[in-house]
Amino acid sequence: MKFKEGDLVEIIDKKERVFILKLKKGEKFHFHLGFIEHDQIIGKNFGIKIKTSKGFNVFVFPIKKTNFILHMKRGAQIIYPKDIGQILIYGDIHSGLKIFEAGGGSGALSIYLLSIIGKRGKLITYDLRDDFLEILKENIIRFFGEIPKNFILRKRDIYNEGLEKKDKNFDRVILDLPEPWNALKNVDKGLKRGGILISYNPTIQQIIKFKSELDKLRNYYFEGMFEILERRWKIEENSVRPIDRMVAHTGFIIVARKY
Numbered sequence: 001m002k003f004k005e006g007d008l009v010e011i012i013d014k015k016e017r018v019f020i021l022k023l024k025k026g027e028k029f030h031f032h033l034g035f036i037e038h039d040q041i042i043g044k045n046f047g048i049k050i051k052t053s054k055g056f057n058v059f060v061f062p063i064k065k066t067n068f069i070l071h072m073k074r075g076a077q078i079i080y081p082k083d084i085g086q087i088l089i090y091g092d093i094h095s096g097l098k099i100f101e102a103g104g105g106s107g108a109l110s111i112y113l114l115s116i117i118g119k120r121g122k123l124i125t126y127d128l129r130d131d132f133l134e135i136l137k138e139n140i141i142r143f144f145g146e147i148p149k150n151f152i153l154r155k156r157d158i159y160n161e162g163l164e165k166k167d168k169n170f171d172r173v174i175l176d177l178p179e180p181w182n183a184l185k186n187v188d189k190g191l192k193r194g195g196i197l198i199s200y201n202p203t204i205q206q207i208i209k210f211k212s213e214l215d216k217l218r219n220y221y222f223e224g225m226f227e228i229l230e231r232r233w234k235i236e237e238n239s240v241r242p243i244d245r246m247v248a249h250t251g252f253i254i255v256a257r258k259y
């Protein structure tokens with residue numbers, strides 16, 4: 001595969017700093033190592049090492065979603081890749097699914113879901129804040145080049161307004177809300193039997209409250225609650241050990257199945 005105009009690419013320098021750009025003929029990308037001409041990349045094979053105007057070597061790769069979401073514009077806090085990974089696995093996300101998500105936030109999770117469900121799948125995302133919805137749309141358009149046809153984005157308060165009538169028969173419901181228990185009865189109406197419900201929250205009080213409301217519904221099998229610790233290591237000739245800093249806490253993930 002070759003880089004072409006319109007592609008998103010990542011530039012990675014010697015210190016592992018990542019810069020993201022959209023290729024356009026004749027343009028230059030200026031940064032602390034001088035500049036790169038987009039024409040040095042367009043037409044080349046995926047995965048190259050090039051020199052900046054100041055003679056520094058940098059890598060150029062096709063965009064990877066982990067880097068895109070970590071560097072994109074943020075309104076609300078995003079779900080981190082380590083947690084998204086587990087949501088995708090425990091939510092058993094695959095192509096063709098109809099998924100409901102609230103709140104949309106900056107769209108980190110939405111980008112992964114849309115990439116996986118494919119054209120036969122559908123993603124319905126609610127958020128109640130105009131400013132966040134604008135950022136979410138911008139991020140989706142930058143990543144996919146357009147708003148995908150199978151992506152339905154609504155400004156709606158899932159606690160007080162509930163689901164819109166036509167939003168129903170979901171295979172999955174994924175909640176990243178400050179008070180997910182207030183959304184529970186509403187999203188339950190839209191989730192199919194056999195469907196999977198996931199809720200993501202940073203504090204244990206939120207998890208406990210959600211779990212006790214979930215138990216009251218009496219039609220969910222509780223699969224579990226967990227957190228993910230990811231410890232990175234450095235691998236250098238005379239020093240192979242964990243790096244000294246780590247993201248100590250992001251959030252807890254609850255998984256339940258409807259019967």
Ligand code: SAH
Pocket residue numbers: 076077078079102103104105106107108109110126127128129132156157158159160176177178
């Ligand atoms: N999962 C997102 C981040 C979501 S942050 C990501 O990965 O980028 C939580 C979002 O929930 C915020 O954008 C907030 O506006 C939205 N929200 C809060 N209460 C809501 C409600 N009652 N209905 C819909 N969205 C809500």
